Amino acid sequence: MTPSDASGGASTGASAGRWSSLDRPPLNAVALQRALVVPGGLWTSVEVVDSTGSTNSDLAARAAELPEGAVLVAEQQTAGRGRLDRSWVAPARSGMFFSVLLKPGPDVPQERWGWLTLLAGVATATGLSRAAGVDTALKWPNDLLVTVDGDERKTGGILAERVGDGVVVGIGINATLTEDELPVPTAGSLMLAKATVTDRDPLLRSVLRSLEQWYERWRAAGGDPAASGLQETYAAGCATLGRHVRAELPGGRILTGTAEAVDTDGRLVVRTADEAHEAVGAGDVIHLRSIH
Template sequence: MTPSDASSGASAGRWSSLDRPPLNAAALQRALVTEGGLWTSLEVVPATGSTNTDLAARAAALPEGAVLVAEEQTAGRGRLDRSWTAPARSGLFFSVLLKPGPAVPEERWGWLTLLAGVATAAGLSRAAGVDTALKWPNDLLVTVDGDERKTGGILAERVADGVVVGIGLNVTLTEDELPVPAAGSLLLAKASATDRDPLLKSVLRSLEQWYGNWREAGGDPGASGLQEAYAAGCATLGKHVRADLPGGRALTGTAEAVDADGRLVIRTADGEREAVGAGDVVHLRSVH
């Protein structure tokens, strides 16, 4: 049975696929929800529209560290209101609730998207043996047949007293299941492991470590090592890029740095430097 056969045959038994078994919620809870740790609860649901939407709606009543995981998302969202869909149990789709204040000033909370990228890449490297690069600000890239392809994305949304960070990762999607040709998956990147339980544990443990260091440093991206780590793993830096900015303006140039506010610094052909804090960035070519 192929993964796509298993997905289409869900009516015969939702958890009958040996290729894509369900997450072991009880084991994940035992491993991750520990005394004194960041994660305070972990819930796995069979399906939902969006884990970000669900967790944001309950955020005021939940302590920091709540984790919501869905085996399938029917209305997952990326940046710029893009949709995110994948077959059931073919990836990791989860959101976490973080409440950095008052230890971290609110003007530094924007770093949480980049922090989640660094933590996810580190966790996947350990558990799946695959190199994951970061595309500013929130995409996760893997190499498939020599090409960079998006295998994951991150969406951080403000709630009343914190931030909900959603992470979506394509794990076992095959070529014919990809939403667009430019997409990828850990399977297609020849990951050494695609068992979702250890992958989720590794990413959440990495996120806990990076978040703890960042919070202890008062959200300072330099002192916590976050700014340096992000730059080291960012595939956007050194590339010739086009940034499609709010309002319809486009900026083309070389991506040179990520500044202390998490913005992408682009040097244009006339030598001017502009820091971009929002927009869609397209990799055009490498600069040698």
């Protein structure tokens, strides 16, 4: 998997033929549905498929006919996508690859919907810290970082796409990838970060429950990142802030400087060498070093 930045039959765990690795059992769709789809809750359905190209593409294609809170999980993605059209491919059942459909409605101005990527990052990091016992940091805007042998590694990513009256948020997380399975040295996994839990079932439940809590809090505040506590929490967990960074911007422009803040629009504020401040809304940000 390259965490730069998830149909077949439902996976219930009943098919012995799918147990190609005892360390990577299939998800139990029935148990997940029972645990997550509850009266008054956000999640309205949980579907698990054996394999698909991209859960984001699949859910986006069906968004108009589905209610808010639909969840689509794939045991394997063959054409997973991240930001900047990067691919996301991993061995079957080695991680969590899923997408959710959110429809903030008229109570949240559309100009604030861009915060959903950052919200999903906060929720995922919180859920993984609780269930996996591993510290997870955020790299602006959508990467999840863990520490492996003292090195900062990407273990997951998020991709949000607007569809009609809603947003499809895709999340991919490396759970049990080994060093031999990593596509690049900068990739990581929860197992390599010595997580206490790598069972995908409790991890997926924890992330989705955390996502529900943060989403409802944000929506109740009209999408206001400050009033909901989202902006402050994101900044506290963002490993990009305080770092010297290089931002590769659309059009080929390069910006270097110190990442100082995340503004109310979710943009990264970079202080350049001439003490100017520029807000970056899109681009690829590379951590160069910490500022001491």
